[in-house]
Amino acid sequence: MAAADTLATARPRANRTISWLVLAIAIALIVATPFLPNYHVRVLNSLLIYILLGIGLNIVIGYTGLLDLGFVAFYAVGAYSYGLLASPQLGLHMPFLLILLVAACLGAFTGILLGIPVLRLRGDYLAIVTLGFGEIIRIIINNLDWLTGGPQGIARLDKASILGIQIARPIDFFWLLLITVLIVGTVVWRLERSILGKAWAAIREDQDAARGIGINTTNAKLAAFATSATIGSIAGAIFAASQRFVSPESFTLQESVLIVLMIVVGGIGNIFGIVAGAAILILLPELLREFAEWRILFLGLLMISLIIARPAGIVPRSFGPEKLIRGLFGK
Amino acid sequence: MLGNLIQQTVNALTIGSIYALIALGYTMVYGVLRMINFAHGEMFMLGAYVAFLALSLLVGDVGVSGALALTAAFLVAIFLVGLIGVGIERVAYKPLRSSTRLAPMLSSLGVSLSLVTGVQILAGPQPVAFPSFFPVVRYQVMGGTITLMQIGILIAAFVLMFGLHVLVNRSRIGIIVRAVSESRPTAQLLGINVNGAISMVFFVGPLLGAAGGILYSSYYGIMSPSMGAVIGLKAFTAAILGGIGSIPGAMLGAFILAFIEVWGTALLPIVTNGVLGTEYRDVLAFAILILVLLVRPAGILGEAVSEESIVYKREF
Numbered sequence: 308m309a310a311a312d313t314l315a316t317a318r319p320r321a322n323r324t325i326s327w328l329v330l331a332i333a334i335a336l337i338v339a340t341p342f343l344p345n346y347h348v349r350v351l352n353s354l355l356i357y358i359l360l361g362i363g364l365n366i367v368i369g370y371t372g373l374l375d376l377g378f379v380a381f382y383a384v385g386a387y388s389y390g391l392l393a394s395p396q397l398g399l400h401m402p403f404l405l406i407l408l409v410a411a412c413l414g415a416f417t418g419i420l421l422g423i424p425v426l427r428l429r430g431d432y433l434a435i436v437t438l439g440f441g442e443i444i445r446i447i448i449n450n451l452d453w454l455t456g457g458p459q460g461i462a463r464l465d466k467a468s469i470l471g472i473q474i475a476r477p478i479d480f481f482w483l484l485l486i487t488v489l490i491v492g493t494v495v496w497r498l499e500r501s502i503l504g505k506a507w508a509a510i511r512e513d514q515d516a517a518r519g520i521g522i523n524t525t526n527a528k529l530a531a532f533a534t535s536a537t538i539g540s541i542a543g544a545i546f547a548a549s550q551r552f553v554s555p556e557s558f559t560l561q562e563s564v565l566i567v568l569m570i571v572v573g574g575i576g577n578i579f580g581i582v583a584g585a586a587i588l589i590l591l592p593e594l595l596r597e598f599a600e601w602r603i604l605f606l607g608l609l610m611i612s613l614i615i616a617r618p619a620g621i622v623p624r625s626f627g628p629e630k631l632i633r634g635l636f637g638k
Numbered sequence: 639m640l641g642n643l644i645q646q647t648v649n650a651l652t653i654g655s656i657y658a659l660i661a662l663g664y665t666m667v668y669g670v671l672r673m674i675n676f677a678h679g680e681m682f683m684l685g686a687y688v689a690f691l692a693l694s695l696l697v698g699d700v701g702v703s704g705a706l707a708l709t710a711a712f713l714v715a716i717f718l719v720g721l722i723g724v725g726i727e728r729v730a731y732k733p734l735r736s737s738t739r740l741a742p743m744l745s746s747l748g749v750s751l752s753l754v755t756g757v758q759i760l761a762g763p764q765p766v767a768f769p770s771f772f773p774v775v776r777y778q779v780m781g782g783t784i785t786l787m788q789i790g791i792l793i794a795a796f797v798l799m800f801g802l803h804v805l806v807n808r809s810r811i812g813i814i815v816r817a818v819s820e821s822r823p824t825a826q827l828l829g830i831n832v833n834g835a836i837s838m839v840f841f842v843g844p845l846l847g848a849a850g851g852i853l854y855s856s857y858y859g860i861m862s863p864s865m866g867a868v869i870g871l872k873a874f875t876a877a878i879l880g881g882i883g884s885i886p887g888a889m890l891g892a893f894i895l896a897f898i899e900v901w902g903t904a905l906l907p908i909v910t911n912g913v914l915g916t917e918y919r920d921v922l923a924f925a926i927l928i929l930v931l932l933v934r935p936a937g938i939l940g941e942a943v944s945e946e947s948i949v950y951k952r953e954f
Contacts, residue, residue, distance in 0.1 A: 424928070427935070431672075439875075440924075440928070443925065446921045600763075604751075606751065607750075607751035607755060608752050610744070610748030610751065611745050615733045618734065618738065
């Protein structure tokens with residue numbers, strides 16, 4: 308009896324400590340960022356973009372249980388939306404927020420476009436078709452020279468500005484990305500707990516049973532693809548605005564694979580896991596930059612050992628945002 | 639016109655037989671382990687590099703030359719890559735056998751990345767000229783030109799594929815491998831050495847892939863650390879097209895893909911009046927892949943897999 312009591316009281320306290328620690332580290336990092344050199348801020352920006360991509364892809368992989376290897380196609384759609392609508396390429400110079408909206412809609416549209424034909428497929432076949440879809444988009448971008456500039460890509464993109472405030476320095480993008488990640492992260496986290504999110508979980512656990520209890524699996528899957536693609540497109544548009552250059556090289560199969568890996572290594576279906584996975588796979592190669600190609604070899608070996616050592620990911624599903632909030636506010 | 643037709647057919651057969659050799663590795667691993675081995679393309683690349691190394695050692699240090707050295711280098715290389723394949727399975731896939739189906743697939747991506755960078759560090763990232771395994775001899779057949787190399791590649795590929803056919807369908811090892819592929823738990827209950835069968839698959843698959851790599855590099859006269867990725871993807875497409883898990887399917891898919899590619903490259907600009915050029919060859923391949931999967935998800939010769947067996951129930 309006594310032992311059980313201690314366990315019951317000790318656990319929340321430990322949780323609370325961990326939660327405060329996580330929050331304190333996060334705040335300290337964010338506060339310190341403006342004082343970092345530009346190069347470091349750029350690295351953090353790319354980390355945030357990958358976190359955004361991870362959150363998007365996780366809806367399809369982690370929540371709905373469908374393996375998508377062509378996610379980078381949506382990232383490309385967003386990036387090229389900005390590339391075409393805010394550059395001398397077509398002579399259009401639309402404002403950033405409007406492009407973000409267009410990119411989100413285009414992303415949702417391509418997501419549904421991919422979703423409709425693959426609805427009937429499951430497992431490995433779905434993975435292969437999405438892989439093919441991603442490659443098709445990349446090859447088309449690579450060859451549609453008159454529109455996309457082909458392999459050279461589109462350069463001299465406009466500087467982004469929101470309501471008259473120019474966003475050009477890396478630190479500006481840091482704030483923009485941080486706010487986007489927080490908003491998207493919260494929306495997705497709430498979405499997972501909504502009726503739709505429960506339908507996704509049902510599909511992940513047993514599709515036939517889900518259909519049996521009256522869930523419209525077709526709509527739920529399409530919604531998953533559309534939401535995920537929208538987030539991917541938004542990440543792409545911000546990426547293009549921060550690089551002020553787009554080319555097909557950024558949208559290879561390897562990129563898709565890297566995002567899948569981030570999710571799996573970090574902890575599938577868990578937003579904190581994505582942050583941890585992104586930190587390992589994006590920051591580590593950056594820290595080891597002076598070792599040139601050795602770092603990629605190291606990354607490959609690390610990947611294998613991580614998957615073998617922790618198949619459930621570094622941050623398991625049980626430590627989700629709820630636990631953090633419960634730890635902070637004692638609910 | 640007829641000459642051109644024959645020429646294109648021979649080209650397609652040559653490429654197709656190389657694709658087939660690699661596609662067999664994908665399909666065998668999938669048939670037995672239900673796993674897509676993304677590192678298989680790297681076996682293709684390793685084959686070329688190990689053969690190159692073996693050849694330069696044989697010619698330089700041992701002093702053997704000519705056809706003997708080439709044959710020896712070929713055999714040594716495919717055998718070594720086969721052993722590497724077995725080693726990789728032990729280290730990177732075996733510990734994951736009881737975990738989700740996604741885990742070994744991602745582990746194979748890690749293996750692929752490590753192998754490509756490993757070779758890049760050892761041999762440099764730039765493409766290297768590869769010695770021709772066949773003397774330059776051309777034959778004129780009804781207006782088309784066929785090189786001795788193409789004939790050699792076709793013969794080598796068909797000998798290997800026939801060897802695989804005999805191994806799988808006529809030998810004791812083949813029975814064991816097929817039993818494990820049918821049902822691993824049942825095979826285990828019957829006292830079959832499951833680990834041995836899986837090792838066998840990871841010996842034969844990379845061996846065939848390596849042979850494909852040597853023939854390919856010899857055909858185009860060049861090799862590079864990253865060549866496994868593109869050709870691997872093509873061969874993988876071929877395996878899916880034919881029906882993954884099916885050995886005749888992999889061969890059929892490879893030849894269909896090769897013919898689509900060769901003919902598509904020739905016909906696409908004519909049919910679309912120059913709007914779509916030869917650069918859309920890969921789009922054509924993937925578009926056909928997607929179409930086939932939508933109409934017949936199991937591929938052309940694949941068995942219709944019951945949906946329960948591929949549901950991602952316990953994956954995550």
